[in-house]
Amino acid sequence: MGQTLRRRILTELFVLGVLTIVFLVLFPKRATYIDVLLALFALCLIASNARFTRNSIWAQFPPKEDLRTRVRRSYLLASAVTIPVILAFAAIGLALGYRESGWDGAWARFLNYHLPVAFVLYLPWALLQQFLFQFYLLGRLLALFPAPVSVVATGMVYSLVHLPDIGVTLAAAVAGIFWTFLYRRYRVLLPLGLSHALLGSTFYYWVYGHDLFMVWKEMLQ
Numbered sequence: 001m002g003q004t005l006r007r008r009i010l011t012e013l014f015v016l017g018v019l020t021i022v023f024l025v026l027f028p029k030r031a032t033y034i035d036v037l038l039a040l041f042a043l044c045l046i047a048s049n050a051r052f053t054r055n056s057i058w059a060q061f062p063p064k065e066d067l068r069t070r071v072r073r074s075y076l077l078a079s080a081v082t083i084p085v086i087l088a089f090a091a092i093g094l095a096l097g098y099r100e101s102g103w104d105g106a107w108a109r110f111l112n113y114h115l116p117v118a119f120v121l122y123l124p125w126a127l128l129q130q131f132l133f134q135f136y137l138l139g140r141l142l143a144l145f146p147a148p149v150s151v152v153a154t155g156m157v158y159s160l161v162h163l164p165d166i167g168v169t170l171a172a173a174v175a176g177i178f179w180t181f182l183y184r185r186y187r188v189l190l191p192l193g194l195s196h197a198l199l200g201s202t203f204y205y206w207v208y209g210h211d212l213f214m215v216w217k218e219m220l221q
Contacts, residue, residue, distance in 0.1 A: 005056060009140045020161070028164050035161070039128055046136045057139040063187050074186035081178060082195040086202050093206025112205055114213035119201040121216065126196035127189060133158045133176070134183035134192065147184060154180040167208075175199060 027034065046053070063070055090110060097106035133154055141150035155177030162169045179192045204210045 006144070009057075009143055013137075013140060013144075020157075024160070024163060036125065039125075039132060042132055043128060046132060050135075053136060053139055057143055058135075058187075061139075061142060061184075065186075070186040071188050071191075074182055074188040074191040077186075078182060078191040078195045082198055085199060089199075089202045089206045093202075093209070096207070096209065109206060109209055112211060114211055115201055115205045118205070118212040118216075119197050122201050122212070123193055123197040126200065127193035129158070130179065130183070130189050130192045130196060134180060134189065138180055138184060142184070151180045151184055152177055168203075171203060 023038070065073070093109050094106045097109035099105075101108075137157065138150060138154045141153055144150075145153070155175075156173055158176035158180075159169050159173035162172045175196070179196065182192055183189065201212060204212050
């Protein structure tokens with residue numbers, strides 16, 4: 001890789017890292033809409049040089065399989081990990097709900113009809129995050145570091161934006177590394193977004209007992 005390209009990537013990541021740290025320090029607790037607006041702003045910046053990212057960075061790491069094979073394998077692996085985790089979330093949610101208020105509480109948490117709505121609303125947000133971290137950040141890290149380091153670093157950076165909630169941050173670290181591995185291997189975003197939206201919505205509803213739909217609805221009022 002040319003030194004000019006390397007310097008450009010290092011400069012981009014340095015500026016991005018400084019701005020991210022400053023933002024997290026200044027706004028440790030913030031409304032969700034602030035994260036959304038910031039992500040949309042970042043999306044506009046990244047989309048403006050998406051051709052450079054695709055042709056100058058990801059072109060250095062061509063996929064080993066054809067697109068159809070990559071899509072199929074990505075969905076299979078994403079499902080093989082996502083489905084058991086969702087079942088574990090369901091068991092945890094039932095147990096927590098039962099401990100709080102018996103079977104009425106367990107079924108109220110598990111069968112919340114807002115969950116499917118929240119999943120549909122969550123999916124675009126999940127895809128946006130995958131685009132920012134996997135397409136943009138992972139590609140640049142791969143151009144600078146070995147693949148294992150790049151995959152773990154991308155997953156960890158993704159988890160840090162969930163601070164100060166330690167529980168969500170730890171869960172996001174594991175999930176982020178998994179999604180990053182999938183994208184590096186298969187280069188397909190949609191299975192990652194679906195996995196992200198499913199895990200995120202069930203985690204909040206069943207494990208945390210938070211109604212995301214009502215939270216978002218109140219934000220708009």
